Amino acid sequence: AAGVIQSPRHLIKEKRETATLKCYPIPRHDTVYWYQQGPGQDPQFLISFYEKMQSDKGSIPDRFSAQQFSDYHSELNMSSLELGDSALYFCASSLRGSYNEQFFGPGTRLTVL
Amino acid sequence: DQQVKQNSPSLSVQEGRISILNCDYTNSMFDYFLWYKKYPAEGPTFLISISSIKDKNEDGRFTVFLNKSAKHLSLHIVPSQPGDSAVYFCAARGRSGTYKYIFGTGTRLKVLA
Numbered sequence: 001a002a003g004v005i006q007s008p009r010h011l012i013k014e015k016r017e018t019a020t021l022k023c024y025p026i027p028r029h030d031t032v033y034w035y036q037q038g039p040g041q042d043p044q045f046l047i048s049f050y051e052k053m054q055s056d057k058g059s060i061p062d063r064f065s066a067q068q069f070s071d072y073h074s075e076l077n078m079s080s081l082e083l084g085d086s087a088l089y090f091c092a093s094s095l096r097g098s099y100n101e102q103f104f105g106p107g108t109r110l111t112v113l
Numbered sequence: 114d115q116q117v118k119q120n121s122p123s124l125s126v127q128e129g130r131i132s133i134l135n136c137d138y139t140n141s142m143f144d145y146f147l148w149y150k151k152y153p154a155e156g157p158t159f160l161i162s163i164s165s166i167k168d169k170n171e172d173g174r175f176t177v178f179l180n181k182s183a184k185h186l187s188l189h190i191v192p193s194q195p196g197d198s199a200v201y202f203c204a205a206r207g208r209s210g211t212y213k214y215i216f217g218t219g220t221r222l223k224v225l226a
Contacts, residue, residue, distance in 0.1 A: 104149075
């Protein structure tokens, strides 16, 4: 079965650069979520989209923005990167509904030097 | 503040025995709880869930118990197998209006052969 695809899997950037992470949800899933997991920490919710509209917002810095496109894929844009942005970034997708679990992608490991 | 807590960062269990992973939460508005398993270099994989109207859900070797009065849930794995060795995250979701997950800090389970 198709899973959530994230690209790239690894990304190395320097401080103050920009990065774009991409997420392709499971076919027919209408909701995408972004999470950030720092070293030794739990995944922290950043933002979610349902039917191309932002549906929820968490601890996402103002330097980050995201959107969901007509084909339901999503991109997380990160600007003015800081050392503290180094983390695993997970995308998850689900069908909107009360008890539909989220399916996670393999993550993108971002390293900011 | 950490709304979902897993107080045991690690747990070692002998193969064939029971593994019990615990999770406590503080927000009584959570209505859906899930357990995810995570291997290194992979995204979290959904294991089992329970809604707040139930106190037990079983799926094969995995059983989740929910004690709402104590704001506590636990995951039982019986019998434990070496392939179960992974990091286990407890996650909670608020009532309708938001579908984001709040994750615990994870428990690293090691099943010894």
